[in-house]
Amino acid sequence: MSSITPITADDRPAWEALWQAYLTFYEAEVPADVTESTFQRIVADEHLHGAFARDAEGRPIGLVHWLTHPGTWTSKVVCYLEDLYVDPDARGEGAGTALIEHVRDWARLFGATSVYWHTKEDNATARSLYDKVATSTGFVHYEIEL
Template sequence: MTTISRITAEDRPAWDALWQAYITFYESEVPADVTESTFARILADEHLHGAIARDSDGRAVGLVHWLTHPATWTTGVYCYLEDLFVDPGARGSGTGRGLIEHVRDWAHRFGATKVYWLTADDNATARTLYDKVATSTGFVQYEIEL
């Protein structure tokens, strides 16, 4: 059985391993100072929030990070699920679904009007799950690096 709980300072080694695997999955790099800042902000649990999933043996098998922000199409706030990663060996176990549900429940209690996220168009494995738990909006993301 998978358990999901708020990330604590004691989770740092397990979080680091999952975080690095997530960054590698997206063929990207995150500077060490950004990783330090990210973990510190998750621990502060004010603007950036995080949870870790552990299997029945206590092994960390997934992570999720999210934040809320005001929106112009509601008087409330939206919840943005920014990072979601499940260890390849734990995929198909319900961990990803559980992490999304954890954020959904948190956002509901917080008073957000929706939870949303982005994924790579070719992330077929994840999109199979996402199509079961959410509605694709059909939007395409653009960005400008500053």
């Protein structure tokens, strides 16, 4: 079972390694200044939050980032789980589930009405976990870059 800990300023090298692996998985590139800003906002833990799953030796093996925002279908806030990644060598051991449960529990205490996220349609490995811990809404994601 993984332990879950907040991401701190001292965690920069471990966070960066997992963050870059996550971006590589999604074939994405994020400019260095955005990566720096993202890390600083996670460490500030005000609007953007982050946590690690750690193995038995305390090494970070997965990360999760989330935020809340007002909803239009509720008078409360909702929680968006924006990024979730577990090192491929550590998958299948509960880290992903533990990270999702951590965000769910945090969101419940914060007063959110739900936690939601997106994934690629062909991300079968992740979707097999998501189908166990959440309900697919059937929505398709669209985006306009500005």
